[in-house]
Amino acid sequence: xxxxxxxxxxxxxxxxxxxxxxxxxxxxxxxxxxxxxxxxxxxxxxxxxxxxxxxxxxxxxxxxxxxxxxxxxxxxxxxxxxxxxxxxxxxxxxxxxxxxxxxxxxxxxxxxxxxxxxxxxxxxxxxxxxxxxxxxxxxxxxxxxxxxxxxxxxxxxxxxxxxxxxxxxxxxxxxxxxxxxxxxxxxxxxxxxxxxxxxxxxxxxxxxxxxxxxxxxxxxxxxxxxxxxxxxxxxxxxxxxxxxxxxxxxxxxxxxxxxxxxxxxxxxxxxxxxxxxxxxxxxxxxxxxxxxxxxxxxxxxxxxxxxxxxxxxxxxxxxxxxxxxxxxxxxxxxxxxxxxxxxxxxxxxxxxxxxxxxxxxxxxxxxxxxxxxxxxxxxxxxxxxxxxxxxxxxxxxxxxxxxxxxxxxxxxxxxxxx
Numbered sequence: 001x002x003x004x005x006x007x008x009x010x011x012x013x014x015x016x017x018x019x020x021x022x023x024x025x026x027x028x029x030x031x032x033x034x035x036x037x038x039x040x041x042x043x044x045x046x047x048x049x050x051x052x053x054x055x056x057x058x059x060x061x062x063x064x065x066x067x068x069x070x071x072x073x074x075x076x077x078x079x080x081x082x083x084x085x086x087x088x089x090x091x092x093x094x095x096x097x098x099x100x101x102x103x104x105x106x107x108x109x110x111x112x113x114x115x116x117x118x119x120x121x122x123x124x125x126x127x128x129x130x131x132x133x134x135x136x137x138x139x140x141x142x143x144x145x146x147x148x149x150x151x152x153x154x155x156x157x158x159x160x161x162x163x164x165x166x167x168x169x170x171x172x173x174x175x176x177x178x179x180x181x182x183x184x185x186x187x188x189x190x191x192x193x194x195x196x197x198x199x200x201x202x203x204x205x206x207x208x209x210x211x212x213x214x215x216x217x218x219x220x221x222x223x224x225x226x227x228x229x230x231x232x233x234x235x236x237x238x239x240x241x242x243x244x245x246x247x248x249x250x251x252x253x254x255x256x257x258x259x260x261x262x263x264x265x266x267x268x269x270x271x272x273x274x275x276x277x278x279x280x281x282x283x284x285x286x287x288x289x290x291x292x293x294x295x296x297x298x299x300x301x302x303x304x305x306x307x308x309x310x311x312x313x314x315x316x317x318x319x320x321x322x323x324x325x326x327x328x329x330x331x332x333x334x335x336x337x338x339x340x341x342x343x344x345x346x347x348x349x350x351x352x353x354x355x356x357x358x359x360x361x362x363x364x365x366x367x368x369x370x371x372x373x374x375x376x377x378x379x380x381x382x383x384x385x386x387x388x389x390x391x392x393x394x395x396x397x398x399x400x401x402x403x404x405x406x407x408x409x410x411x412x413x414x415x416x417x418x
Contacts, residue, residue, distance in 0.1 A: 001372065002035045004088040006105070008096040010038045010071045011062050013255040014050035015202050015232050017286050018094065018129050020255050024179025024356030025363070026069060032360065039084070041098075042073040053232070054252060065182075065256040076100065081108050088122045089372060092152070095128040099142045102126070106147030123370045127152040129176065131275040133161050140165060149370050152363075155283035156307055172366050175309065176286040178293035180355040182256050185295035185347065186263040193248065195226035196333060198265040200258055201287060202231040203238070207273040215271050215301040219325045221245050225333075230261065255290075262294040266339070267332045269325070270300040270316070282306030288316065289354055292346035297339045299328045309354065315346040 010026070013019040022038070029036050040047070050058050063069075081104055085091065091109075093102055109124045126148045132139045134157075145151065150170035153159050162171045188194065199216055203209075220227035229242065230253035242249050253261065262268065270288045281304035288310075291298050298316040305312065312318055317332075319325035332339045368374040 001089050001367075002037075002087060003029060003090045003092065004037045004039065004084050005092045005094075006039045006097055006101060007094040009040045009044050009046045010069060011040070011059060012044065012046040012050040014046045014053065014252060016046040018096070018176075019046070020179065020286050020290065021129075021176045021356065021359075023066060023069060024177070024181065025360060027066075027179065027181055028357050028360040030068060037072060037084075037087075038070075039072045039074055039079070042075050049232075058254065061254055062256075065254070081105055085109070085112065085122055090123050090125070090367060092125045092127050093148075095126065095130055095132070102142075103144045106144045109149075110147040123149045123367060123372055125150045125152055125366075127174070128158060128162075129154045131273075131280055133158055134279050135275055150366065152366075155280060157280050157282055170370070172362075173307075174359060174362060174366075175283075175307075175354070176289060177354045177356050177359045178286075178289040178350050180293055180351065180357070183259050183290045183293035186259050188263050189260055192257075192261045192264050193228060193250075194264040195228055195248075196265065197225050197227040197267050197269070197329065198230070198261060199227070199269055199271075200230045200253060200261065201271065203233040203235065204273050205233075207275065208271055211271050211274070211301055214322050215319060215325050216269055217242070217245065217247065218322050219329055220247055222322075223326055223329060225329070228265075258290060259294045262291065262296040265296065267297045267299065267329055269329075270298055270303070272301060272303045277301075277303055282309070284309065289350060292316070292343075293350045293355075295343045295347045297332045297343045298346065299325060299332070301325070310346070310349055314342070315349050317342070 005022070005026070007018065007022050009016055009019055010022055011019075026036050026038060076098075079101075085105075085108055091105060093105055095102075105124060109122070112121075124147070126143070126145055128151065150172065151162055152172055152174040153162060154174060154176055156173050159171050159173045163169075197220060216229075219225075228248040228250055230250040232252050234242075234249070239249055268291050270284070270291070272285065276283055276285060284303065284305070288298060288300065292310075292315060299319055300316055302318065302320050310316060317328045319328050332342070364374050
């Protein structure tokens, strides 16, 4: 099967959590013997910020961590949608794309179906992993999703929103999950500092400022924990506050480094953004999946697991206020058996239900409903064979990205699969 995926970025995870999931999905599709192309804008916000803040070495580190993955960097003027359609059995378009792309592919799909009298040779899916469908109702009206064959959403509450808006009958809940090729328990190491509690997460546009104080900053301060925070976009005033309170700040952390960081700490916390607690129950976002996959005990700020993804008290603990957070953290730090039981149960849940391999299996089932024959999975392809999918070198990617950053807006497309 040939799949073409249009996403904000595969290469950059700078304030872009969906890249984590995308990497795992592409990896597992390749392992099954499918052909996958990923397309991302050459001037994408996350990629620009990654290069501006971390330099080209961040791209080199990505390629070293994922030698089997590559991307097509495109500019609007250089992207031939008809050629992509002709080369694809399935096209998936993420919501973090411009209307010209989302609508252009939909209109093209509709035209090809009419010309072939309903026999269009590819299926077109829209993938939503954000709260904008609820927080910005005008946002949905930018897209002509009536020309899409189906919609994938990362929670049942969004599924209901799309159905109520009458966008499509074929709406499927497709939760994010852990890329267990990367996220698994590791031994403590000397590459990162060690301590009691670690938080890996971005500031979040003030969507959880009060919650971070209540469920993270204050508990670390009150318990006098050795704590460290990783993430981006923290205001200078917050960084100064953390410094005064003795909470270390590690800045941006490449997502594939998170497992080795988790290995050096005794616990982590989940602090959902406000929309996910007030309006999107049942959507944990990807961080808890990844933490559980690494075998680190997790305590969450208030969050409703409306879809029963996990078992509260067995996979994770819930703290409804600052005092409960301190109590839970104290127990995890002082009761090793309890801590191990919690982490082990969560790890088992991830491996049984919530890996990217599970989500690929679900995706193939969905495509079968849409008339795409489900291929029999091939044996795991050796990493050398995966690496052969790269036809553009690292130097080409680096030089292209640097060139387009300097000479925007034109840019050029890198075809990673020839």
